[in-house]
Amino acid sequence: MYKVLLIRLTNLDNLIVNSVRTHLMNMGFEVEVNEEIFHLNAELFNWERWQYNADKLLQLVKLTFERYPYDAVIGIGEADGFSDGLNFVFGLSTKKYGLVFLSRLKEEFYGRVINSSLYIERTLKEVTHELGHTLGLGHCNNKECVMNFSVSVEDVDKKGKYFCTSCSDKLNINNKS
Structure with a gap:
């Protein structure tokens, strides 16, 4: 069984943290x-972009x-992050360490009506996705797999919140308990 530590980068609502933990x-984690x-850290914030440098933050977490x-x-x-060469990232990971930036997962970021259940669903997907990367999984071509690559929030909405059978087998976990 894999042991996972969740850390709050900002003051998060307990509903978010508990939903991720339960999921x-x-x-099986x-x-x-x-x-x-x-x-x-304010030194990680890029004032021109109004985003955190995910690469530097990931190194600090490590x-x-x-x-x-x-x-x-x-x-x-609850922040917005970028990585070198990218306008934004929902998350960023290396072996063992990952980050998830929640700002762009909220409907209100796009000027739409608040939808808390959709926000939680997106959060579960992105945390699970980054967790997969920390454990060695790459992106998956299965459109329903949580490891499918997302370039937009609409892509996040299309994929599932679980690993496909192939990705689950690679991790040796029970996928949909």
Whole structure:
């Protein structure tokens, strides 16, 4: 069983954190939540873009949590992030460490009416997606698999929130408990 640590990059609603925790536990992961907020460092903020540098933040998370005994550490925050060469990222991961930026998963980011259930669903998908990367999975061609690549929030909506059979088998997990 994989051990996962969820860290809050910002002050998150407990409903979000508990939904993610429950979703991952139902998939067979052992999940702990670090209750302290890992505050986003102002030095990581790009004032011209109004976004956080995901590459630098990921390195900081890695340095901070590298001695912790987890298979994966996922930071989640109400923020917008970018990576070199990209306008934005929903998330970014390396082996063992991942980040998920929630701002663009909200309907109101696009000037639409707030939809909390859709926001939670998108969050589950993106956290699960980045978790897959931290555990060694690449992108999947199966359009229903959570590991399918998303370039827009509409792409996030189209895919499922679980790993396909092939990706589940690679991780040796029970996919849809």
